[in-house]
Amino acid sequence: xxxxxxxxxxxxxxxxxxxxxxxxxxxxxxxxxxxxxxxxxxxxxxxxxxxxxxxxxxxxxxxxxxxxxxxxxxxxxxxxxxxxxxxxxxxxxxxxxxxxxxxxxxxxxxxxxxxxxxxxxxxxxxxxxxxxxxxxxxxxxxxxxxxxxxxxxxxxxxxxxxxxxxxxxxxxxxxxxxxxxxxxxxxxxxxxxxxxxxxxxxxxxxxxxxxxxxxxxxxxxxxxxxxxxxxxxxxxxxxxxxxxxxxxxxxxxxxxxxxxxxxxxxxxxxxxxxxxxxxxxxxxxxxxxxxxxxxxxxxxxxxxxxxxxxxxxxxxxxxxxxxxxxxxxxxxxxxxxxxxxxxxxxxxxxxxxxxxxxxxxxxxxxxxxxxxxxxxxxxxxxxxxxxxxxxxxxxxxxxxxxxxxxxxxxxxxxxxxxxxxxxxxxxxxxxxxxxxxxxxxxxxxxxxxxxxxxxxxxxxxxxxxxxxxxxxxxxxxxxxxxxxxxxxxxxxxxxxxxxxxxxxxxxxxxxxxxxxxxxxxxxxxxxxxxxxxxxxxxxxxxxxxxxxxxxxxxxxxxxxxxxxxxxxxxxxxxxxxxxxxxxxxxxxxxxxxxxxxxxxxxxxx
Amino acid sequence: xxxxxxxxxxxxxxxxxxxxxxxxxxxxxxxxxxxxxxxxxxxxxxxxxxxxxxxxxxxxxxxxxxxxxxxxxxxxxxxxxxxxxxxxxxxxxxxxxxxxxxxxxxxxxxxxxxxxxxxxxxxxxxxxxxxxxxx
Numbered sequence: 134x135x136x137x138x139x140x141x142x143x144x145x146x147x148x149x150x151x152x153x154x155x156x157x158x159x160x161x162x163x164x165x166x167x168x169x170x171x172x173x174x175x176x177x178x179x180x181x182x183x184x185x186x187x188x189x190x191x192x193x194x195x196x197x198x199x200x201x202x203x204x205x206x207x208x209x210x211x212x213x214x215x216x217x218x219x220x221x222x223x224x225x226x227x228x229x230x231x232x233x234x235x236x237x238x239x240x241x242x243x244x245x246x247x248x249x250x251x252x253x254x255x256x257x258x259x260x261x262x263x264x265x266x267x268x269x270x271x272x273x274x275x276x277x278x279x280x281x282x283x284x285x286x287x288x289x290x291x292x293x294x295x296x297x298x299x300x301x302x303x304x305x306x307x308x309x310x311x312x313x314x315x316x317x318x319x320x321x322x323x324x325x326x327x328x329x330x331x332x333x334x335x336x337x338x339x340x341x342x343x344x345x346x347x348x349x350x351x352x353x354x355x356x357x358x359x360x361x362x363x364x365x366x367x368x369x370x371x372x373x374x375x376x377x378x379x380x381x382x383x384x385x386x387x388x389x390x391x392x393x394x395x396x397x398x399x400x401x402x403x404x405x406x407x408x409x410x411x412x413x414x415x416x417x418x419x420x421x422x423x424x425x426x427x428x429x430x431x432x433x434x435x436x437x438x439x440x441x442x443x444x445x446x447x448x449x450x451x452x453x454x455x456x457x458x459x460x461x462x463x464x465x466x467x468x469x470x471x472x473x474x475x476x477x478x479x480x481x482x483x484x485x486x487x488x489x490x491x492x493x494x495x496x497x498x499x500x501x502x503x504x505x506x507x508x509x510x511x512x513x514x515x516x517x518x519x520x521x522x523x524x525x526x527x528x529x530x531x532x533x534x535x536x537x538x539x540x541x542x543x544x545x546x547x548x549x550x551x552x553x554x555x556x557x558x559x560x561x562x563x564x565x566x567x568x569x570x571x572x573x574x575x576x577x578x579x580x581x582x583x584x585x586x587x588x589x590x591x592x593x594x595x596x597x598x599x600x601x602x603x604x605x606x607x608x609x610x611x612x613x614x615x616x617x618x619x620x621x622x623x624x625x626x627x628x629x630x631x632x633x634x635x636x637x638x639x640x641x642x643x644x645x646x647x648x649x650x651x652x653x654x655x656x657x658x659x660x661x662x663x664x665x666x667x668x669x670x671x672x673x674x675x676x677x678x679x680x681x682x683x684x685x686x687x688x689x690x691x692x693x694x695x696x697x698x699x700x701x702x703x704x705x706x707x708x709x710x711x712x713x714x715x716x717x718x719x720x721x722x723x724x725x726x727x728x729x730x731x732x733x734x735x736x737x738x
Numbered sequence: 739x740x741x742x743x744x745x746x747x748x749x750x751x752x753x754x755x756x757x758x759x760x761x762x763x764x765x766x767x768x769x770x771x772x773x774x775x776x777x778x779x780x781x782x783x784x785x786x787x788x789x790x791x792x793x794x795x796x797x798x799x800x801x802x803x804x805x806x807x808x809x810x811x812x813x814x815x816x817x818x819x820x821x822x823x824x825x826x827x828x829x830x831x832x833x834x835x836x837x838x839x840x841x842x843x844x845x846x847x848x849x850x851x852x853x854x855x856x857x858x859x860x861x862x863x864x865x866x867x868x869x870x871x872x873x
Contacts, residue, residue: 514828515753518849522759525853531766554850572832732832 158211162204169200237262240345249331249343250278252301257281266324266348268317286313286321293326301330301339308344311353323353393489399482401425413491415462426487431466433458442473446485449475455492468493500568507564510557517557520550552687559691562622562737563674566698573702573731577612578620580645580652587624588643591632598637605644613652614727619699619737626692627656627719633688634681634717635660652723659716668711672697680713695737703728745865746770746787749794750780750808751826756849760794763854777803781811784818792861795843797827797834806834809841822864826857 173196180189237260240247246263250256255278265271267284285293289312300308308328313321328344387394393410397403406421414421414429421428434457445452457469470490475482524547526532528540535543565571588595588602595602613620624643631641635658644655663671663678670676675690682688700707705723747764751757752775764771772787774780776799784790793812797805805825812818823843828850830838835846844864847857 511829514848514850515756518828519753519755519759521850522756522763522854525855526759526763526766529766529855531763557850574832 155211155215158207161207165200165203165207169197172196173200241265244348246346247343248328248346249341250281250297251341252339255279263346266322266346267314284315286315289313297342300328301342303330303339308342311349322348322350325349325352395421395426395487395489397426397485397487399484401427404484410489413461413467413489414459420462429459429461431458431460433466446473446475446482449477449482451475455496459489467491468496503564503567506560507568510561510564513553513557517550517554520546521554524550556689556691559689559695562695563691565737566695571698571702571731571737573616573619573728575614575616575728575730578615578617579611580613580615580620580654581606581609583617583621584624584628584643584645587621587628590625591628594632595641598632598635598639600632600635600637600639600641603640603642605642605646608647609645610647610652610725613723615703615723616728619703619728622737623654623696623699623721626696627654630688630692631656631658631660631717633685634658647725648722650725652721652725654721654723655718657716657718662713662715662717663709663711664713668709671709672707699737702731744768744770745791746772746789747792747794747861748780748783748787748790749773750777750799750805751775751794751796752798752800753796756796760854763858767858775799776801777805777808777811780808784812789817790821792865793821793823794861795823795825795827797825797830805830806837806841809838809843813841822861822868824857824861824864826852 173193176189176193176196180186180192185192239245240260241262244262244266246266247260248263249258251258257276257278257280259274259276259281261271261273264274282290282294293310293312296305296310297308299305308330309326311323311325314324315321325347326344327347328342330339331341331343332338333340387407390407391409393413394405394407395403395410396405402423403421403426404423406416406418411417411421416428438454438456442452442454452473453471455468455470457471458466459469460466468491470492472488474486474488476484476486524543527535527543528547562571584604584606588604628641628643635641640659642655642657644653644657646653646655661680661684664680667676667678671678672693674694676694677688677690697707700721700723703723705721707719707721709717709719711717745768747769749757749760749764749771751760751773757773757775761771761773772783772790774783778801780793795805795808799805799808805827809823809825812821812823824845824847825835825838825843826847826849828848830846838846845860
């Protein structure tokens with residue numbers, strides 16, 4: 134292994150120390166020179182007086198020559214030692230220079246700048262690499278500390294000074310700080326200093342602070358990016374945690390819901406059921422997961438319900454029904470209210486959420502109530518008939534003349550009874566609709582005739598209110614297959630409402646037409662209209678709009694419910710436009726093929 | 739002046755209140771009205787009276803048999819099968835009404851929806867048709 138040149142120099146010095154003989158040479162040379170000079174002087178003085186006066190110059194020359202010989206001898210004795218030492222020294226110097234150069238190269242290669250600060254004088258030495266880092270010419274520079282401080286970013290200068298002072302006061306083991314410093318072009322770079330105080334060995338006083346500076350702007354930039362990324366990640370994590378919390382919240386809610394909830398993938402595998410679902414259907418979660426919801430299917434469900442269901446949910450629209458019959462694990466069947474909500478992302482369905490409720494009891498209660506209404510209405514008919522007939526007979530010529538007042542009163546009884554009969558009939562119709570027992574008995578009918586006969590019945594009222602009625606029959610079909618009673622109920626309700634809920638001198642129009650292979654019926658008035666807020670309730674049972682309730686007390690609130698049921702049971706559509714105080718238009722579309730026969734216990738009356 | 743022969747109507751109606759109203763209405767208009775409340779009594783009256791011109795029939799009657807049973811018996815009887823029958827009921831089902839029509843009754847009415855005079859007018863019209871057909 135090659136020994137470090139500096140190391141070898143140091144070890145050489147240690148091993149050999151300074152060469153011997155130098156001191157002897159330094160002492161002996163003047164001694165020899167002095168003794169020689171004095172001796173020569175004395176000889177010059179003394180010899181002429183002696184017998185050797187004749188050969189004085191030879192003797193003196195000989196003495197000087199001895200002197201010179203002695204000195205030369207000494208010189209030759211010491212010189213090689215010094216020569217050797219000088220050789221060693223130059224090796225060391227060379228090694229030091231090489232080492233220094235290596236450091237310089239290392240400094241410039243590493244991008245480190247070297248500096249030292251003389252604490253006493255405030256002079257700062259900055260290496261060429263340091264200067265070039267700051268964008269100055271690539272040369273060492275000696276300058277005042279103020280230059281440095283001026284270059285430091287104003288926000289960081291105080292911190293830098295304090296950190297230096299702390300270290301100089303030995304309160305910190307190292308001097309280490311990051312700060313921004315201005316480059317020659319005026320832009321700031323992030324740099325990191327590392328340094329150490331240099332102490333005078335003898336006084337123990339800190340005299341210098343030396344260290345290196347590194348351009349860490351890249352690191353800083355990366356750090357900043359990392360920080361912002363970290364921040365983003367933290368935010369994302371927070372969001373995820375929040376979402377997780379939401380999910381947990383909803384999961385808890387769904388888990389503890391009393392309504393049976395199941396989640397199914399689009400290809401029909403159950404991926405979640407809540408405890409209520411298991412309790413309702415008798416299948417445990419483990420038994421249900423992965424299976425198709427068909428495991429609840431019973432033959433009691435009409436197949437067209439599933440057709441309608443797929444049509445809706447495949448289109449991403451929620452589906453609702455009360456007519457599904459589900460089979461439990463133990464084989465028992467219950468009537469279910471089923472709502473399916475497709476959960477979508479864009480055009481893709483992720484899964485279906487299904488809510489199921491056992492409505493067997495509710496349906497039974499509903500049915501019992503409807504049956505009660507039906508029964509009660511039937512029972513009411515007999516006493517109503519009695520009132521009708523006796524009041525009729527009182528008004529007839531056969532029992533003698535009543536006086537005018539008596540006649541008026543009996544007429545009121547008679548017309549009051551008629552209202553009651555109408556109400557009972559409407560209630561019976563509703564109960565037949567609700568029980569699904571109403572019959573449809575289609576036959577070819579002339580719609581124009583039926584409509585005209587309804588108008589005929591209403592004519593006294595129309596005349597009394599001086600209203601005009603417009604009939605648009607231009608494209609009416611000659612015959613149409615319909616239950617005459619049902620279609621009559623439709624016209625009767627539309628037209629009597631239009632007349633009743635239109636001011637005197639108002640206008641009513643009725644249209645029967647063929648439209649896009651459908652039968653189209655329209656009844657328009659320019660009357661009171663329906664308040665916007667109550668549009669959604671128009672077809673509800675026993676609903677009457679606020680504005681007409683104040684004008685007319687006689688409506689039952691059952692008419693439009695019945696009309697809608699008739700239209701929809703015939704595969705038709707009903708809708709309306711209405712604006713309060715502007716008027717109302719009802720539209721009906723029925724399939725051109727006509728109504729389909731449906732056997733039932735009772736027709737509507 | 740010979741008095742016009744009184745038309746005879748057999749009324750099968752079990753509700754006392756309604757039976758009285760119907761009987762009075764017909765009597766007022768010059769009919770001879772006989773009221774019974776069961777199918778059995780109705781048959782008995784037919785046997786006793788030999789002939790009635792018209793029958794007013796409720797569906798639900800006292801006793802086990804209803805209006806349909808009565809119509810079936812009449813239609814199976816050679817001398818009674820042509821008597822016009824007007825079914826006037828409040829509670830007959832669609833199926834029952836269809837059965838009545840199929841069995842050949844003249845008409846069906848829901849009581850609460852009609853004045854007696856409307857029904858009597860129809861009956862008079864039917865009797866006039868029948869008389870002109872026989873003449």
